Amino acid sequence: MKRFVLGLLAATVFTVPALAQDIKPAIIYDLGGKFDKSFNESAFNGAEKFKAESGIEYRDFEIQNDAQREQALRKFAEDGNNPIVMAGFSWAATLEKVSADFPDTNFAIIDMVVDKPNVRSVVYKEQEGSYVVGVLAALASQSKKVGFVGGMDIPLIRRFGCGYVGGAKAAGATDVIQNMTGDTPAAWNDPTKGGEIAKSQIDQGADVVYAAAGGTGVGVLQAAADAGKLGIGVDSNQNGLQPGKILTSMVKRVDVAVYNAFTDAKNGKFTPGINDLGLKEGGVDYAMDANNKDLVTADMKAAAEKAKADIIAGTIKVHDYMSDNACPY
Numbered sequence: 001m002k003r004f005v006l007g008l009l010a011a012t013v014f015t016v017p018a019l020a021q022d023i024k025p026a027i028i029y030d031l032g033g034k035f036d037k038s039f040n041e042s043a044f045n046g047a048e049k050f051k052a053e054s055g056i057e058y059r060d061f062e063i064q065n066d067a068q069r070e071q072a073l074r075k076f077a078e079d080g081n082n083p084i085v086m087a088g089f090s091w092a093a094t095l096e097k098v099s100a101d102f103p104d105t106n107f108a109i110i111d112m113v114v115d116k117p118n119v120r121s122v123v124y125k126e127q128e129g130s131y132v133v134g135v136l137a138a139l140a141s142q143s144k145k146v147g148f149v150g151g152m153d154i155p156l157i158r159r160f161g162c163g164y165v166g167g168a169k170a171a172g173a174t175d176v177i178q179n180m181t182g183d184t185p186a187a188w189n190d191p192t193k194g195g196e197i198a199k200s201q202i203d204q205g206a207d208v209v210y211a212a213a214g215g216t217g218v219g220v221l222q223a224a225a226d227a228g229k230l231g232i233g234v235d236s237n238q239n240g241l242q243p244g245k246i247l248t249s250m251v252k253r254v255d256v257a258v259y260n261a262f263t264d265a266k267n268g269k270f271t272p273g274i275n276d277l278g279l280k281e282g283g284v285d286y287a288m289d290a291n292n293k294d295l296v297t298a299d300m301k302a303a304a305e306k307a308k309a310d311i312i313a314g315t316i317k318v319h320d321y322m323s324d325n326a327c328p329y
Helices: 002-019 039-054 066-078 089-101 126-140 155-170 191-203 214-226 254-266 298-313
Strands: 026-029 059-062 084-087 107-110 119-124 145-152 175-182 208-212 230-235 246-252 273-277 284-286
Touching: 026 039, 026 066, 039 059, 039 084, 039 230, 039 254, 059 066, 066 084, 066 089, 084 089, 084 254, 089 107, 107 254, 119 254, 126 145, 126 155, 126 208, 126 230, 126 246, 126 284, 126 298, 145 155, 145 191, 145 214, 155 175, 155 208, 175 191, 191 208, 191 214, 208 214, 208 246, 214 230, 254 273
Parallel strands: 026 059, 026 084, 084 107, 107 119, 119 273, 145 175, 145 208, 208 230, 230 246
Antiparallel strands: 246 284
């Protein structure tokens, strides 16, 4: 009997760590801040959901410039925070260096692949969600000219634009006007310039404008609303920023990546490697709610749902731009 009890205790001690871990989760946002109404805020929402459900507090930090990246990440790791999530591809170089110095700490990065044994890399098939909102843009457009305003001119944002062009042209758009806000990180947080670009596209005939530009997109959506045109939001559901003036938002579930990283660590199930999330995995989608329900007709929604189904089934192959740095549409 004594041997049985000791064996039972040993089994209990062995299995508890696999069920629940004592964790000190943390998240570090990218430039633009956690209340950018877009990418960073979606990450923040995922952390908040985890806290509400688990009762576990988390640390977070908003960097003000690139020089703070390594200092912030090392400080969190030295303080024993685990896991640590970084929102944004710009963290890659810092993470490559710091993760090697803290092999027992779990890290997660969103929008970039860092091939380290203690790093989870979460990337998205943005082109798939962008294709679907491109279909909606073309069907909503009266002029059959639509616009795209990107943030920093990088392949990642070109992927948004390429998918959008594919969907818009497949649904009847004759022209997709494309502009980037800039080639430095400042491009993510310049709503004034975003508004100016949107006005220029509208002057050229665009009557639906898609913003994939972080905080800059707030200016794009404002300019479209002011001109009596339609905007399309990104990352978070931005439909409520201009109710009745935003056709939809291409939702990129950054919140899910953060929530899963924290929850998996809590449950002792955190795994490194690449998570690639598209329509099939629920990583991207288009947003419908009370703010845009009168803008999307039943026929438009049916077309969007068909595009989704065809992409998931592989009937529609959406070009990802990243494969050869070119967009064929």
